[in-house]
Structure formats: structure tokens, C-alpha cells
Amino acid sequence: MQTPAPVDYARATSVADAIDLLEKHGDEARLLAGGHSLLPMMKLRLARPEILIDLNDLDELRGIRIEGEEIVIGAMVTHAEILDSPVLAEHYAIFREAEKVIADPIVRNKGTIGGSMCQADPSEDLSAVGSALKGSVVIQGSGGKRTLALREFHEGPYETKVGDAEILIEVRFPIRPGAGSAYEKVERRVGDWPVASAGVFVVVSGGVVTDCGIGLTAIGAEHFCAPDAEAYLIGKAPTEENLAAAAQLAADACTPYADQRGPVDYKLHLARELTLRTLRKAAASSQGA
Amino acid sequence: MTAVEEVPLSAAGNPIGFGSMRRVEDARFVRGQGNYVDDVNLPGMLHSAILRSPHAHARIVSIDAAAAEALPGVVAVITGKILEGIPRPSLLGDNFAWMPTLSYDTQAVLATDKVRFQGQEVAYVIAESRYIAKDALELIDVEYEILEPVMDAKRALDAGAPIIRDDKGQTDNSITDVHGNKTWESGNAESTAAAIAAAKADPNCVVVTQEIMYPRVHPAPMETCGSVSYLDKVTGQLTMYTTTQAPHAHRTVYAMVAGLPEQKIRIISPDIGGGFGNKVPVYPGYVLSVIGTIVTGKPVKWIEDRGENLVSTGFARDYHMTASIAATKEGKILAVDVDVLADHGAFNGVAQPTNYPAGFFNIFSGSYDYADAHCKVTPVYTNKAPGGVAYACSFRITEAAYVIERVVDCLAQELQMDPAELRLKNLLRPEQFPYLSPTGWEYDSGEYEKTMRVAMEMAGYDELRREQAEKRAKGEYMGIGISFFTEGVGAGPRRDMDILGLGMADGIELRVHPTGKAQLRLSVQSQGQGHETTFAQIVAHELGIPPEDIEVLHGDTDNTPFGLGTYGSRSTPVSGAAASVVARKVRDRARIVAAAALECAPDDLDWELGRWYVKGDRERGKTIAEIALLSHSSLELPEGVEGHLDATAVYNPPSLTYPYGCYICVVDVDPGTGQVKVRRFIAVDDCGTRINPMIVEGQVHGGLADGVGMALMELIAFDSDGNNLGGSFMDYLLPTAVECPDWELGETVTPSPHHPIGAKGVGESATVGSPAAVVNAVIDALSPFGVRHADMPLTPANVWRAIQGNAMRVDMAIE
Secondary structure (H helix, E strand, C coil): CCCCCCCEEEECCCHHHHHHHHHHHHHHEEEECCCCCHHHHHHCCCCCCCEEEECCCCHHHCCEEEECCEEEEECCCEHHHHHHCHHHHHHCHHHHHHHCCCCCHHHHHHCEHHHHHHHCCCCCHHHHHHHHCCCEEEEEECCEEEEEEHHHCEEECCEECCCCCCEEEEEEEECCCCEEEEEEEECCCCCCCCCEEEEEEEEEECCEEEEEEEEEECCCEHHHECHHHHHHHCCCCCCHHHHHHHHHHHHHCECCCCECCECHHHHHHHHHHHHHHHHHHHHHHHCCC | CHHHHCCCECCCCCECCCCCCCCCCHHHHCCCCCCCHHHCCCCCCEEEEEEECCCCCEEEEEEECHHHHHCCCEEEEEEHHHHHCCECCCCCCCECCEEECCCCCEEECCCCCEECCCCCEEEEEEECCHHHHHHHHCCCEEEEEECCCCCCHHHCCCCCCCCCCHHHCCCCCECCCCCCCCCEEEECHHHHHHHHHHHHHCCCEEEEEEEEEEEEECCCCCCCCEEEEEEECCCCEEEEEECCCCHHHHHHHHHHHHCCCHHHEEEECCCCCCCCCCCCCCCHHHHHHHHHHHHHCCCEEEECCHHHHHHHCCEEEEEEEEEEEEEECCCCEEEEEEEEEEECCCCCCCCCCCCCCCCCHHHCCCCECCCEEEEEEEEECCCCCCEECCCCCCCCHHHHHHHHHHHHHHHHHHHCCCHHHHHHHHECCHHHCCEECCCCCEECCCCHHHHHHHHHHHHCHHHHHHHHHHHHHCCCEEEEEEEEEECCECCCCCCCCEECCEECCEEEEEEECCCCCEEEEECCCCCCCCHHHHHHHHHHHHHCCCHHHEEEECCECCCCCCCCCCCCCCHHHHHHHHHHHHHHHHHHHHHHHHHHHHCCCHHHEEEECCEEEECCEEEEEEEHHHHHHHHCCCCCCCCCCCCCCCEEEEECCCCCECCEEEEEEEEEEECCCCEEEEEEEEEEEECECCCCHHHHHHHHHHHHHHHHHHHHCCCCCECCCCCECCCCCCCCCCCCHHHCCCEEEEECCCCCCCCCCCECCCCCHHHHHHHHHHHHHHHHHHHHHCCCCCCCCCCHHHHHHHHCCCCCCCCECCC
16 A cells, blocks of 8 residues: 555635635645546655645536537546547547557546646657647636647646646647548557557648648657658658658657667657558548548 | 266255365455455554665665654654664574575665665654654655665676675675575586587587576565564464465564564464465565564554565566577487576575575476486576565476477577477377486376377467468568476475475364364465365365365464465465375274274275265265264274364375476567567466366466566566666556457366376466467567567567567666
């Protein structure tokens, strides 16, 4: 049995109440969503907040809906809900493909998209999905709401632009008719963090790529994306040669470090290989294959 | 299995004898009603926690525990210095700071001079709650002077390497066993060297040499280690609830370590949540809980958390092996030589029979017929946790089976011969049994080729090879791996086998109550093996008492006879035999009582299951239940029979038993990512008589999952600073159902000729035999890339690197 250090606990009754609690307790407070990163860290005493502010009663942060040309996912939507969502599946295969390989059913039943984004683990799969789809987040504080592109959201590993007294309330993704998308992850064992993952969307129109996004995680891609590779593909036919050249550019955008999941050369190889595999699949899908 | 069908069923539908029946113990486990050590809560009980070293090698400059002692709720803080000041009335060292290991080495209970591995015990806090104890650990200020650690076993004996065991006055990091040897050799060095040299010189022969590492892994039982100790100062009785696979042996060790009278020590091991060898040694934590109750006068509970279990308790393997195999070009094996560098960690804490410092590794000559074999094992100290014999290894037969099965595949590749064909050419033949191996083991029985043919038939071996060829032509990589293993289990004969001087025979006691119901008292300790079921079945088989009428008692030294415990697959070969022997004693006594009742001579009676009857008159007889009541009645008994049927026995095995099996694994490898998918696994085991086939299959399933885990993901590596890189289940990966295929099990039954019921033991067979099958399958898949070997675990990165011809060293941090 692991034993966390002493901690206080408060249960927020609304987003405004949660913000009040954050302002009252300062940076010693932590928001509790699914708890599947924070609580293990507390049990190992790697994290020791003085108070937890539990968001689990906030139904206003739940639900997946369409708003205009965007899909909106509430911050407290779980991985399992994303996995099962017909709305998401209709627009982007990438959500299902990524969620299928995130952790395990127990974690997916509790872990949330808001928690995943704010934990900002450099190996987070949903961060790659978010960057690939060029999504945005809505952040609320006592001064109101602000919207931020996901590609500007991260300050670094485990650091985001969410302030001490702010809450990420939703994640938004533009709908792109005709887009194909895909996700691939290599892991040592089911439920492990990725050795490397790549996720992409591609829109092919008139035989050429008109829009695309490439997300990468666990391999040191800044903001989890590869803009040079995306730019390279625009206006080009999705041939094997072009996709392979883009995949190489994606790998060039990565600066992985060696750990027990693999050495640098292997991780760079995976960046290229997984980008190529997902580009092939997404391009084929966009072309109705 | 016609033998099983003939067994009559009891009123409850259970076989009165051998056959599948549901486990008696599952009724409580599936309801969450098991009683594990952490479920034990005694009145006034205190809790405790251990401060562990963050460094692999460092001198302790000072320890300041004042702030911890001042924390409200803390009862005591104990350091090595305090233990040094407690004199011990024992021959095993003069104070409590050090304790003996099971290999006649010493191990620090709490570090006094230096810490020698990351996670070593440094201070002990006793408090009113577990949370307070953990809070107090953070208030203990230890000043360390960091020393260079020895993390690479291959550098441990280098001149100038830091000396780990300066406490013993060592001048290098070699390990000397109790016999005074620094290396352990077996087999014939001269004849083996000569055979290999001759093969090298002979154009009709080949010699293949391969470095093969079995990396450090951990048994990781679901329940971590722990104990609740209480010394009643009035009676002087020490009661200890503890996670042990060997309660009686532990009682004796505590008597020696603590200087307490053995008759005042009661060890209770309630339900044990997995052991796999992890719960054989005596750990500092157990001793500290004893010291804790001595100091406080109250019960003290100590329970490890997961990280503590992984970094500090008995690991397994860490064998660096170099194997040479000589053969004719036709594939007849001539000789095998193995040189081993064995990493034992900072204290030599391996648990094995005294005369076998490398365990039973020298059974490595395997299942094949050749004359010349030799091995040399050199153990070394490193700045890692102690251990080495654990994780269902059958005293290092995992390492032995792995090295021979891997190097035979290397030979097959060199000869471009099908690995099945090569094995069939060399397997021992039935008429060779009992077979004396080149390293001195006497294999009891086996029909190896028959077993292998069953496995190949189940797998559809030829069809798999055709499929593989077709796939290769399309650029797809599937692999087929075979492992044929032989184990020697059931340690063991007292003349040859002991641990700390305790001979490895097992006592047993059978009481038959007046109503014909029985209690069987075992010395061995189930950790999930289902002893309460299978041992009842053995007695049922011998006496005809329904298994549900036999209560099996174990896990309490006050209520069971002495024995050495459960590990090394020894429960069925040793205590299972004892159960059979003691039941036959009861049967013989019952015959005398029945004869008195039937007014005839015992020799005039014949036995059928559950009943003695008069020869030639089947109607005249007495059932065991009737005889049990008679034995307590006023019936006049012949001289020499005092009454009652109860009996005791001690079983001293005449030899080991030799279970074996043939495993075939089929994998698909994605060369673009290095990912391995185990598609099929066929396991044909021959463990002799199967008492409860369902339990046997369950044990095989578990062991096969172990094999997939070790082959593909399990690893404890260290970085050069001495940090343990496998200290949590995020880092130490255990396989899940997703990585395991639907196991395809088969069997042959070749009973052991010297075991009363012909059973051989099966608890570790699958763990011993399966890793080689998985690795051989992966290497087979990669052979088009010119890969001959890669060390476990075959993670995606490791497989991809092997394809690139740039294999990684797995025991050190990846760089």
C-alpha cells in the first residue's frame, strides 16, 4: 500500500466555485479530474499538493457536442467516452485509434481529456491527437474565458499556459469534411506509455493534399507537431515517395532521448515509420479507400 | 485420460482420488475472504516503515533522526547503530545489525558502515499508523558520502574495482561459498575441452559459441512481503504472521537470528498471495518487525509497498553465460561447455541446497544424449539487491534450460537444419532411463520423442513451416520456436541436500476422526498452488475418504510438523509423497483394526478403495469410516496397536523427479517496428501422474505467461550510477492477457518410478521451459536478417536493433 502525504480535499460545486477555491489556496492546490496521473504521483510522494479540488461533480464540463464547424469536448469527458463517441468516430477515426491504445479500460473509465492535456506528459497520446487536428482549448479564470491553440498550449514537459487560478474547460476541434485520419502507437506492452506515436489527418482533393496535420508524441516534437512535414505535403499528390519524404521531415522535427523504451536511433526510426504508416492510411481514407 | 474416468465420485461430485475438481480454497478467494498478512490486525498493533538508501554505494557519515522521533505518533526510530548496541546471544554474529543469509553470507539488517545497493534498509520507524511512519521517514536526515558503485558484473573482478564487502575484509568482489570455493564447476572439464577441440579440428564437425544472458527479473508476487510480530513478554512467546513459503525453516532461522528459544516461536503464514521464490529468504523487514515488538512490547506490522518489493527483495537470474556446443555436421551433439558469470548482488543471499552454490544449473546438459558436458560458474558481488534463486526457477534450472535450448537453436542455424529435426536426433531414448547425465543427475523416466511428436502434431509443425516459407516470400516474418526442457525437482535427499544444515525431508501428520473424516497437517506452504485441494485428493486416492471430508491444515508451525517449505516444485514430489506414505500407514493400521473386528488375520483382508474386505468374500468388510469408529471403540485390538488410526511420516526422497516437456511457440514480427505478437503457444508437459489436471493446467498457464513476460518485457536494469530502472509496475512490465495467446495444452504421462504415486511436480515447468520457446521463435523469424541471437527481453527496440545488426546490452540503461 502506498501512502501519500497529508492533503486537504474540497469538492467544487461549479466552475466558478472551483476558480474561487484555486484563488483562495494558490499554487498549493491541484485540480482533481480522473486522478490517474495525480494520485499515483501523490502516493509515491512525487507530488504533494496541500489541497485537492475535485471537479467530478461539474456536469457543465461533461459532454461531446457539435457547435457550428467545431466539435467541442468538455474537459471532464473521459477517455472511454471519447473511445465510444459516434460523433467523434464520424468525423475523425484518429480518436478511436488513439483511445484504443491509451492505458487500459480502468484508466480510460476515469481519466479525462482535460486532465490529460493539463498533465502535459511529454508522452501523452491525446496531445499528439490534439496537435495533429490543430485543436484549441478554452481556459476560464475569474476574468473570463480565453481560447488558445493547442500548438501554443504547452510550455514544456508537464507545463502548460493554464494559470494557477484557471481551469481548462473544453477542447475544440475543427470539422474538416473529407478528411482521413489515423493513429499508430508502438508500446512495449498494452497499457504502457508509447515508445513513439504518430497521428495525422489528411484532406486529399483533386488528387493533391489540400490540408494535413501531423502529431507526434514521446519523441520530443515541439508542441507535438511537425509543421515542416505538413507544409511539404500541401499541394502534392499523396504518392509513396511524397509521403515518405514528409515522414522523414517529421522525424527531423523530433529530438527524442534514450530511455528504457528505446535508444534514440530507434525512436527516430519510429517517428518516420509511424508517420508514414498513418499518412498512407489517412490519405487512402480521405480518397474513399 | 481413462485413469481419471475410472475414479469414483463422492456425494459432492468430487473425484475420490485423482481428477479435476474445483479448488477448495477458491470459495474464500473469489468472495474476497482470503486472510493475508496485511489483513491481520492485533489489538494495540503499531505500524512501521523502512528508510531505504537512495544510493547504490555510499558511506554513511551520519544519521539524524531527532525530527522523526519528535513527530507526534512516532514510537521509535531504530538505526543500525542502535542494533549494533544490542548484543545477541547467538553464534551468528554478536549483534543485531547483521544477520545470516541462506548461503552462509552476512547481510545488513540496517546499514551501519555503508549502503551497498539502492533500496537497502537504513532506518526503521515504528509509529501509530502507517501514514505517520512514512511521514517520519522524510524527517530522517542521512548524510552519505557517495562511492563509485559496481554495476556491471563483467567489471566486478577488474583490478581496481571498488570493494563492496570491505566489512568482511575482502580485497576483491569475488564470492566464496561455504566450502571455500570461488567458482563452482561441474562435469568433466578435460573431456569436454578435448571433445570441443577435436570437433574444431574435424572438418566433419562444427562448434558454435554464443554469449547468452539471462537478465535480472523479479518474481513480483501480487502480495508484497510483510509480517506482524508480537512478543508476549509474560509468556515469552513470539507469534509472527508472515509471508513465507517455508514457515518451519523461518522459525529455525529466527531462533538463530534473534536468539529466542525455538519452542517459543510460532510462525503463522495465512493466505499467501504468490511467492515464486520471493518469499523464501529472511528479509531485514521481517527481522525488524521482530525487533520492533521486542522494543515496544506491542504487535508491530511491517508491509512493503510495491516499489520496495521490486528494488530490495529477492530478484531472479542475472546470469551471463557463454555456451559452446560441438556437433557433427549431421547434427549429433558431442559436447557442451558453459562458462557463467553470476551476479549475486551485494550480499550472497541465494536460497538453494548448501552443496549446490549455483543451484541445479548443472542440469544444463538438457534432454539430449551426449557424453561430455562441463560448466564453471563464477559468482560476484555487485551494488545490486541480493537474491538470484527465485521466480519459479527450480534452483536455476530456468537458466540451464534456457542456455541449452538457445544454443541448440544456434547450432541448428549453423547447420541449416530444422531445429525440430536436430532435437529429435539427439533426444534421450526411453531405454536409457534411468539415465545418468554427464554432470551427475539421474533422470528417473521419460519418453521424450513421444512427447515431442505430440507437440509437433498439435502445432501442425510441417504446415507451420510451409506457411512461414510462403510468408517470407511476401516479406512477412513469422517464427516458430521449440523448447524441450528437463527439470530435476523435489529437493531433496537428506544425504545431499540441506539449507543452512536443515535436511530437505518433509514431515506430515494424518488424523482420522471417529466419524471417518480426516485432517492432514502439512509442512509445505501454498502460495496459490491449491494444496488444500490436491493433498486431500492424494489421501482420498489412498484411503477412499471423499476429498471434501479431508481438511488440509498448513501455515502454522504450532499445528504442523517440520518441513522445508514450498519452492523448487518440491511440494508434490516431497510432501505429496509424504501424504501418500502417511495415508498408507493409516491404511495398514486400519487393516489390523478391521481384522480384529472381522475376526480374521490382517493378511486375510484385501483392499478396495475405501474398504478392507475378507479375501474371497467381498460382502464381509469394513469401510474406513467404520474402521475409524472401531479404532476408537471398545473393540479389543491385537497387541502392538494402541488404538486410533492417526499416523505421522517423514518423507526423505530417494532422488529427484524429472518432469519435462516440449513447447512450441509461433510469433509474428513486424520488422518495421520490432513488435512481436505471440500468435500460438503449444505446451505438452509430462509431469508424471496428474493429481488434479485442472490445477496442473492452471499452473502451466501461469508459467507460460511468465515466459512470455520474461522473453518480451520483464527486466530490472540499472544505470551506471546504480539506479534501479525497474522499481515500479510502470517500469517493470508484467504481461497481461493481451500479450498471451490461447494456450494450447497437451500431455503425456510417464510416472516417476520412485515416487509413491508417480507424480513429478509441475509448479515451475512452464516458467522454466517457455522463455526459450518464445525467444527461439523470434530469432527464427529474424533469421532472414542474419540474426542468430538477441538477449531477453525482446522489446520492440531490442528486436529492431537486432535486425540492424546492432543488438543492445539489456542489463544496463539504454543509451
